Amino acid sequence: MDGHIYKSFDKELHDLKERLLLVGGRVERAIRDAIQALEERSSETAQKIIADDDFIDNEEIEIDEFCLRLLALRQPAARDLRFITTAIKINYDLERIGDMAVNISERVLELNKEPQLKPYITLPQMALSVQQMLRDSLNSFVNEDPIAARAVVEEDEKVDHALNQIYHELVNLMAKDYGCVPRATRLLFISKYLERIADHAVNIAELVVFMVEGKIMRHLRDTQEV
16 A cells, blocks of 8 residues: 555554454464364353454454544545454454364364264365465455455465365265264364355455456356356
8 A cells, every 4th residue: 555645544554454364364374273172072262262362353353443543533545444344354364263163162062072083184284275275265355365365365266175075075974873963064164164264265355356457256256157
């Protein structure tokens, strides 16, 4: 973003970006720790993630209020307006990702009450892909890089493939042994939460393209699919 006549406005926009990155870092760690809690069967880690979600919720509210003040007091136009409105939407996506990490942690607490169903292979790999998508989408926001943002959108297909693989594996297990249905169902939930996180990372990437180029990727994709 080019400099403004009022240096205080430049600082406000910089502070807004920094706060979003702070929340982004927190939710990325929450995803990583939630999957670690699953693999290590650590109820303590899962409970900590749930407790820490208050910080993310409070930040969402404060960032939204900050953006609304900027819109009201600075009356931004063109690219500045796109930046602030994009920040509001990214803020929402990050809060929802935090909620997904909490949901994973809650399922971990339930799973830890019973013996482990099976070795976890595809789920951790899926989680790594999702974390990378989130990291890349946030980097594209920091660098205002629409090319990197589009690359994130392309990665979503891999996550969908992993979800389908996990679904078929767990359905086959449940068909062979009804006793494993509760545990398998919770693992299905976790895989779906990860897929939703990937969707939010895609949302962030598409918002970056809009912020930089003024193009709405979702509409472009709809046109291409017709």
